[in-house]
Each structure stands twice: as C-alpha cells, then as structure tokens.
Amino acid sequence: MVPYVESRYPVRRSPEYRLLAGDSLGATASLHTAISYPELFRRIMSLSGAYYPESQRIVAQYADLSALQLYMIVGLQETSFQTDTGVYDFVELNRTTSRLLKERGADVFYEEKDGKHQWGFWQQEIPDALRYFMAG
Template sequence: MAVIQMNYFSKSLMRTVDVNVILPIDHLDMDTKTYHYKTPFKTLYLLHGIFGDHNDWMYNTNIKRWANDHNLCVVMPSGENMFYVDNKITQKFYGEFVGKELVEMTRQSFPLSHQKEDTFIAGLSMGGYGAIVNGIKYHETFGYVAGLSSALLIDNWANVIKPLIHSPNVKAYYDTIFEDVSHIIGSDQDYHALVLKHQDHLPHFYLCVGTEDALLPANREFYQFLKEHHADITYSEGPGAHEWDFWNTYIQKVLDWLPLDDHVNDVSSGNVK
C-alpha cells in the first residue's frame, strides 16, 4: 500500500494544498516476486469534518487497510472549516476544488478510472454535507455519494442559529463560509434544491448516522426527502454518537456498499501468507 502526500498549487484556492492519497500499487506476488494490481483504479474522494484535516481518516480509521483489500484509491484533501462550498466574495472555491479540480489533478497524476461508475465521494459531518452537495452538483463525475453523520443543518444556517464555532456576529461568520447565508435556501449549497434540480441525474446515495448523534433527526429528514423524490438511497442507523468509533465502523459499511473489487489476496505488512 503506497501512501502519497501531494503538495500542489490549487487554482481554486490560490494557494498550496496538502492531499493524502492511498494507492494500492504494491500488491506483491511472492511466487513471482512481482507487483500485480488492476488499473485503472476506482477512486473514493474522502472528506474530513470540522476541525479536521487531510490526515484525519488515516489516523482515526482503518481506511488504509480496507482500501488495500479492495484495490481502491482514496484521496483525502484538507477543507479547513469551510464546508466544501464556493464563496465568490472571499474567492475560496472549496466546492470546485473537491468536485472538479482535485478529480482532474489526481486523474492526471495517477492511473485512475475516468468513469462515473468508478468515482465516489464521501465524508463525515461537515464532509458529509460537502460530499452530498458536490456529489449532486457534479453528478456527471460522481456515481456514488456517502454521508456519515452528515451536517445537514441548512435550516440552522438560514435562520442564523448560533454555530458550533462561537462568533460575536453569527451572520458574518456564516457569510465567510456560504457567501450570503440569507440566500442559501434554493442555492447550489442547498441539498434539497440540488435534488430537485438534478432529479433525473442523481447519484446513488448512502446515509448513516448514530442513534445518539444530535444530527439524527436531520439525517432522517433528508433520507425521507430522497425517498420521496425516488433517489436510489441506502440508509442505516446504528449505536454511536458523533465520534470516530462510529465512523470507523461505518466507513467499512460504505466500502461494502460501493461497487468495488473482491478482496485482494497478496502479501503485505498485515497479510503474511
């Protein structure tokens, strides 16, 4: 399993960014002493939550081992605390970054499939919201979208309810992220509006949330909304709060849901024959 850290200049963010890439190119056949792997790779763009960075999924879950088992490339960018949306005022285009630029950059750099059915996006909490809105917006790129404990809080934002990050001016804080939070309803940052706009081209969805998570009602509501609009949706609830134990369990369920290769038999540090 190769783990690569990309460090490149992003045209969407106009600064240098760090991205971790898991690339399973070192499957070793002990009989022939040769590497064998199947290309082009299917790819999962995996987004962290608020307060996190590109290392979160690597440090807190078994994603590296499971990606290796399924011959899956996993791309993990940093989204700061900006919810993976575009903001023309601040000139921070995080939606364009994860939904378009990062896909183009990684496809140029690595042997990845260019097919929609082989290209997936997922995330937790803030990253779940980012995966959903960008997965729908860039539906020509992503065939499968997964949200784990997704921060589906658009009503809170639209009504300027105090956020997790305290700010003396709540609307000004939201505006630094969403450009103008008073216009968020009906925009391309509104997951309900995106579903209605792209109803004939929706990707496959997987939503999951812990039964002790404060985001449980919002995720249930969006699941029902997707069902009502005939989306292909798999939904799961399980024991757990807003925590890594839940996400480590359910990212494996996401991988089981995705159309991935069968388990790869090889020799590695965790698989000695």
C-alpha cells in the same frame, strides 16, 4: 483535483465509479458537490451528515436526483448535538434528507445505529460502506 489524479494514476474515469466521502459537514459538502457536478460524482458516503435546513431546501429544489447513490449512516445518540450554531437532532436531519433524496429518485441506503457524532463511530462504518459501493 480529478484531472490531476486521472493524469497520474490508473483510475476509472466515469462518475459512477467516483466516491465522495465525508462525516458531518464533510458529508454535506460531498452531497452538494455531487449535486452540483453530476458529470463528475455520483456516489456519496455520508457519515452523520450535517444536513441543516438550508441543505434540505437545496435538495428539495431538484426534481431528479436519480443519478446519485448514497450510503447514509447516523448514530442514534446524535439527537442533541451541540454545534457552533446551536443544538441539532442529527438523526432527524438525516431521516428527512434521506426521504427527500429518495423522493427525487436517488438510490439511498440509510441506517441508524448506536453511535455518537465522533470519528470512532464513523471509522467502524467505513468497511461496510465501501463494500456497499463495491457490490453495486
């Protein structure tokens, strides 16, 4: 996808300008993609990431994630969210993942605010997240 976009549009070609964004499992996939391909991606907008224990184990395997910059938001009403695999406390999953990332040198903006695990909450957060990345 990156070569396709770069061959057709006047975009910046450096990984520090590329942004992966996602909500729930999309945020998790964005983080794993950036960790796997730091030469391509370094910025992640994480909206209520589904950072299950396996994702946390993957993050914990890395000693240095200082190339990553994340904007993480999670809703305070996400403490018992029902998924196909069980009920999870997304607030605690995001807190723990944020801590793991910071311990490995990642630049992390993390915030918890009133909100549920749904598009209406995330949609309201996108402008602030984009301003965060545009400022830094």
